Amino acid sequence: MTRAVTIVDIARALDLSKSTVSSALTGQGRSSEATRRRVVEAAARMGYVTNRAARQLRVQSTGAWGLYIPAQVRMQSFYMQFTFGVVDEAAALGYDVTLFGRTSEPTQKMGPQIDGAIVADPLPDDPVIERLARTGVPLVTGGPMRGSNSRLADGVIEVDNYKMGRQVLDQLVRLGARLPALMAPDAMFDSPWAGDVRDTYLAWCEDHRIEPKLATIAVSPTSQDLDSAVRRLITDSSIDALVCAPQGLAGRSQPILESLGYKIGKEFHLAALVGDPATELMNEKITALDLTPFEFGREAARMMEEILQSGATIRLHKFHEAHLRPAVAAADTSGTTM
Amino acid sequence: MTRAVTIVDIARALDLSKSTVSSALTGQGRSSEATRRRVVEAAARMGYVTNRAARQLRVQSTGAWGLYIPAQVRMQSFYMQFTFGVVDEAAALGYDVTLFGRTSEPTQKMGPQIDGAIVADPLPDDPVIERLARTGVPLVTGGPMRGSNSRLADGVIEVDNYKMGRQVLDQLVRLGARLPALMAPDAMFDSPWAGDVRDTYLAWCEDHRIEPKLATIAVSPTSQDLDSAVRRLITDSSIDALVCAPQGLAGRSQPILESLGYKIGKEFHLAALVGDPATELMNEKITALDLTPFEFGREAARMMEEILQSGATIRLHKFHEAHLRPAVAAADTSGTTM
DNA sequence: TTGAAAGCGCTACCAG
DNA sequence: CTGGTAGCGCTTTCAA
Numbered sequence: 001m002t003r004a005v006t007i008v009d010i011a012r013a014l015d016l017s018k019s020t021v022s023s024a025l026t027g028q029g030r031s032s033e034a035t036r037r038r039v040v041e042a043a044a045r046m047g048y049v050t051n052r053a054a055r056q057l058r059v060q061s062t063g064a065w066g067l068y069i070p071a072q073v074r075m076q077s078f079y080m081q082f083t084f085g086v087v088d089e090a091a092a093l094g095y096d097v098t099l100f101g102r103t104s105e106p107t108q109k110m111g112p113q114i115d116g117a118i119v120a121d122p123l124p125d126d127p128v129i130e131r132l133a134r135t136g137v138p139l140v141t142g143g144p145m146r147g148s149n150s151r152l153a154d155g156v157i158e159v160d161n162y163k164m165g166r167q168v169l170d171q172l173v174r175l176g177a178r179l180p181a182l183m184a185p186d187a188m189f190d191s192p193w194a195g196d197v198r199d200t201y202l203a204w205c206e207d208h209r210i211e212p213k214l215a216t217i218a219v220s221p222t223s224q225d226l227d228s229a230v231r232r233l234i235t236d237s238s239i240d241a242l243v244c245a246p247q248g249l250a251g252r253s254q255p256i257l258e259s260l261g262y263k264i265g266k267e268f269h270l271a272a273l274v275g276d277p278a279t280e281l282m283n284e285k286i287t288a289l290d291l292t293p294f295e296f297g298r299e300a301a302r303m304m305e306e307i308l309q310s311g312a313t314i315r316l317h318k319f320h321e322a323h324l325r326p327a328v329a330a331a332d333t334s335g336t337t338m
Numbered sequence: 339m340t341r342a343v344t345i346v347d348i349a350r351a352l353d354l355s356k357s358t359v360s361s362a363l364t365g366q367g368r369s370s371e372a373t374r375r376r377v378v379e380a381a382a383r384m385g386y387v388t389n390r391a392a393r394q395l396r397v398q399s400t401g402a403w404g405l406y407i408p409a410q411v412r413m414q415s416f417y418m419q420f421t422f423g424v425v426d427e428a429a430a431l432g433y434d435v436t437l438f439g440r441t442s443e444p445t446q447k448m449g450p451q452i453d454g455a456i457v458a459d460p461l462p463d464d465p466v467i468e469r470l471a472r473t474g475v476p477l478v479t480g481g482p483m484r485g486s487n488s489r490l491a492d493g494v495i496e497v498d499n500y501k502m503g504r505q506v507l508d509q510l511v512r513l514g515a516r517l518p519a520l521m522a523p524d525a526m527f528d529s530p531w532a533g534d535v536r537d538t539y540l541a542w543c544e545d546h547r548i549e550p551k552l553a554t555i556a557v558s559p560t561s562q563d564l565d566s567a568v569r570r571l572i573t574d575s576s577i578d579a580l581v582c583a584p585q586g587l588a589g590r591s592q593p594i595l596e597s598l599g600y601k602i603g604k605e606f607h608l609a610a611l612v613g614d615p616a617t618e619l620m621n622e623k624i625t626a627l628d629l630t631p632f633e634f635g636r637e638a639a640r641m642m643e644e645i646l647q648s649g650a651t652i653r654l655h656k657f658h659e660a661h662l663r664p665a666v667a668a669a670d671t672s673g674t675t676m
Numbered sequence: 677t678t679g680a681a682a683g684c685g686c687t688a689c690c691a692g
Numbered sequence: 693c694t695g696g697t698a699g700c701g702c703t704t705t706c707a708a
Contacts, residue, residue, distance in 0.1 A: 006685055017695045022687060052451040054685030056391035057700045074422055077413040084412055087439040096436045101425040113390040222620040255593030282560040344701055355679045392701030395684045
């Protein structure tokens with residue numbers, strides 16, 4: 001592993017000064033086009049690559065963003081896609097993305113060194129978020145912050161859960177449902193999103209003069225837990241539709257319901273508020289919301305860039321577009337339309 | 339955002355020199371225990387945090403590792419857990435983890451600045467891996483490398499796919515299966531792991547004088563694709579067990595098979611080679627391999643540390659322990675053991 | 677046991 | 693348009 005080539009190397013090779021090379025490379029147009037090209041060409045030929053540490057030390061910026069995904073939901077593909085959306089766009093903007101885990105610091109004397117932090121689905125009192133915020137760098141959240149933490153965010157990008165939730169419920173009614181139940185995350189994952197989902201459902205029920213049927217469950221329940229939750233829900237009451245908030249649970253509920261004799265898409269309807277690409281968005285019997293998490297992540301990254309560009313003087317709030325992917329109406333056994 | 343506190347600040351405050359503070363902080367025991375404690379205490383009180391860039395510039399190391407997950411499989415929870423295993427252990431060892439996406443660089447004049455790269459399930463000719471390797475930093479792979487890339491890795495940690503695959507197949511036989519089929523990843527994800535899985539199955543079949551029944555499928559197939567693949571497999575032949583290689587497919591196949599009248603765990607057996615925590619490892623009817631991906635990631639990180647400590651002079655190869663979680667034998671309707 | 681000084685690679689400023 | 697120089701914060705000699 002030989003010593004890396006630096007700007008002095010290429011300065012010597014071209015018989016120029018450090019400064020000329022530097023400005024030619026960063027391209028702030030103080031040098032003549034001719035020398036600029038010579039420098040760039042030589043840099044490429046010699047395999048020059050900027051030393052980030054040196055640059056950062058000088059410019060006082062790290063060139064990296066921190067990304068934090070709460071431990072509770074790390075198994076969901078939504079967050080993986082969100083993550084790579086952030087990574088992808090960040091790379092395009094010239095930033096690295098550093099991932100933070102749960103512990104993250106105790107051993108570390110050297111705190112995370114980042115220019116900004118992005119947090120997905122911030123939980124009200126997550127200590128990691130507080131620590132991230134305390135570093136003083138801009139904070140962008142995917143999903144709103146609530147409670148004491150809420151003013152910590154410089155940028156928020158969220159899905160309009162209220163609008164989308166209603167679209168799902170209305171769609172179920174359109175398919176023939178009269179009494180949809182909601183399966184929402186339990187207290188272990190009491191994120192603002194979870195709260196929005198509950199509130200939306202309750203408000204919708206009130207509008208429709210419907211007795212709400214709400215069950216709570218872990219975001220990644222065991223088969224047994226899901227099984228008993230579903231059974232409890234359908235035996236307790238006369239519901240004819242089930243809206244599952246956590247990703248994947250609608251897909252996993254389908255076989256349970258079918259084994260109990262329900263015909264999904266006909267006398268019973270299923271919906272997913274966070275459609276899983278493999279199991280729900282591809283499943284025509286399930287009405288699902290496509291939250292396009294990859295694009296969601298990209299937008300979060302773009303928002304971060306915007307805030308950084310402004311010198312962290314602005315606060316941004318945007319909505320990310322989600323899409324309703326309705327279930328295909330089940331072909332009636334008695335005949336067929338079209 | 340006030341200026342960060344540096345070692346000079348705390349040197350001034352304590353009326354010491356930069357050097358003394360530095361060595362006290364890094365604790366290489368040249369200063370007296372008394373001053374060392376004074377310095378450490380002051381640092382904590384003043385909220386000192388090491389400037390990574392400065393340290394790196396001096397020491398010529400970035401304090402960060404790169405992690406790359408092939409795009410094809412990013413939706414699998416296995417990789418998410420692996421990722422956070424790496425992040426967790428890296429943090430404990432004092433390293434940041436920078437995530438790499440597919441594009442990663444075109445815009446970047448500034449190549450990734452890392453001390454080492456970790457790659458999960460390296461695909462034979464992945465250009466990102468080549469680029470990572472070309473940076474000259476140590477490379478650790480989760481899963482073996484094959485083909486032209488294979489000598490690029492300084493460290494390899496892998497599951498003994500051969501041993502574990504056989505354990506699964508033998509277990510199915512023990513449960514009563516005679517003719518197990520394999521559902522393996524298609525050419526889109528032709529990783530060494532996928533190859534191992536196929537080879538193991540074929541060798542096992544030969545040993546047992548069984549005609550192999552092999553189907554290939556996308557690692558994240560649509561419901562329709564999975565449905566038709568399963569149907570094709572069982573109608574074409576008289577198989578009585580199905581081993582699914584890609585994560586989650588055994589769980590997703592279960593309802594398909596059941597809807598066709600098969601009783602899983604009795605006359606038909608299902609197995610998952612990469613047990614999904616939510617759908618397969620929790621499902622008592624499915625024989626599943628628990629690859630403990632989080633721990634897998636941690637081990638990869640520890641291996642990286644070991645290689646780095648050696649000055650990248652050693653090459654390491656280890657096996658990561660996976661666990662067979664057999665299906666619970668279905669209670670026979672005619673009676674019960676015990 | 678401590679201090680002074682050099683220097684990692686880069687950008688920014690000030691002359692020319 | 694270009695060169696010289698200072699200095700970002702840190703570690704690491706070399707002297708005291």
